[in-house]
Amino acid sequence: MSTSNSSQYASRFHQGQGFYSFSLGNLTVTSVSDGFLVFDDPQAALAPKADSQEFDTILRKKFLSSDTAYTHINTLLIEGNGKKVLIDNGCGDSLGPSAGLLVKHLANAGVKASEIDIVLVSHAHPDHIFGTITRTGEHVFPNAHYMISKEEWDFWTDPNIKISSPFGDEMARAAILGAQRHLKAIEDRVSFFDSEQEIMPGIRAIRAFGHTPGMMAFIITSNRKRLIYTADALHHFVVTLARPDWELGVDNDPVEAIVTRMRLLEKITSVEAPLVHVPHFPFPGIGHIREEHAGYVWEPVVWEW
Template sequence: MTAWLPTVPDRRELIKAASTGLVLAAARPALARAPLAGAQVPGLYRMKVGALEVTAVLDGHLDLPQALFPKATDGEAEALLDRAAVPRARHVNCPVNTYLVNSGDRLVLVDTGTADAMGPSLGLMPRNLAAAGVTPEQIDTVLMTHLHPDHANGLITPDGKAFFPNAELVVAGVEYDFWTDQALMNQAPADSQSFFRMAQAALQPYNDANRLRRLGRDASEVVPGISAVAAPGHTPGHTGYRIASGSQQLLVWGDIVHVAPFQFARPDWSIAFDTSQDTAAASRRRLFDMTATDRIMVAGMHLPFPGIGHVLREGEAYRFVPVPWQPL
């Protein structure tokens, strides 16, 4: 009646079988392993805004001293870093992003990164652009949020030629006038004069080729589907760009935020690089309010890569919610 039950080996047979298996396993050659890559994958993220294709293109990252935020106390800064699960440190990570907009018949790049101006952790835009399948020659228009070197130095090659040989360069007229003012440069502190010289060098080949357009104060649509949004304070002509297609919008707001854990919670915390910290804080609050009220997606040059998401109100403050990965 129990013939259907399986035969159970005794303990000695089990030990013998297990030992044989171990010997055979040890005799097998080790499976091939992938070597450690030792490098990050290309810094790219692609999404749709209506019919437009927007690609975040990483240039690298900076480590900013916490001391660059004059209103930040050690205790509050540490509390905000803890809240964001960011390690406490005297330096905080600051990504540098650029954005490529493809309409199908036009390629527009917003900002260009640093090239070789600011150390080995930056200057990755060209290789990441190549990984996206785009050459510098294909770029039709370059829009500048402002002319600091971490945004404008990618405009030129090491020997001062235009990195984007076929592109029209677009910059706010107020921004252009500020950085090309020789008298203003001569009055600036010595360590700030290099910023003027780098901006002038970045503009030069586009000026020489008559491919530089200065936006007026009342500028709206810059190229089809993209309009300028004045956001002064960080620099006099600091400009955001509103990308619109169908019912969808994305505001590329430049340097409205440098350190996300700090400035969404404390919009009044401006960075020492701002030409007017009060004006920068006013622009930040205005754009926070607008994008939170109208549920407009934002993209920031110093938001955690890919730097795209939504601004939500949180009492008197705000918070940033990154967009989830999504297929095209």
């Protein structure tokens, strides 16, 4: 990952207000941007074992470069039933000036950090949980209760944990130490849930192991309308859908992650064709996925002001 590239982009572009709201049944749902990251070697992260020519061709067909990858960071706010629920809390101040914008963008949407009641954690990677506490240890969401799968908690809090990273050993160590720091900070305000469990009215967890050992996706349902938050079972809006069978360098267990990805895509493209929110697809990351040839295609929602 290139921090310098991300910083350069951040200094040049300050577009929009960073949120997109819509109705889902009786709920108000808002995609809130935490910013973005830029990667220097997309193939190392997205398809390390793939044929380079095919990788380049897939990107070129969508007018994208294989030299760098621009990765969005989208979180999801759900308002209803007297609660404000946030799914994942972004990077915080850990990954440079192009990210860590969640609190600012929530405020743009009229929501204070202190108003968040519950934070659901899909998994404990830096761009999904490092927005928990500041560098000096203050809680970013001071009144929030946290919920995470027990498998994910146990993996990251294991003192003997080992992970690899396509970005090198230093990044892997930083991810481990950071996850342990942020998880320790919520020891007294966390509870655990299982896959297929209804965590609260209208929100159910879906097992999505592979990217991390305990990652969960979520199905949000209201008045017969459904939205699936995929977490990082899906990653790049072109590559991951065109070749969902390719291993990702950012997956802890690439083989299990492929099984999860294929199962989730089958669920998404079933006859019900639910709305989908994907954390790393182009903001606001809201749309539908349809089958095309041997893979899948992203159909973003038409933006409504």
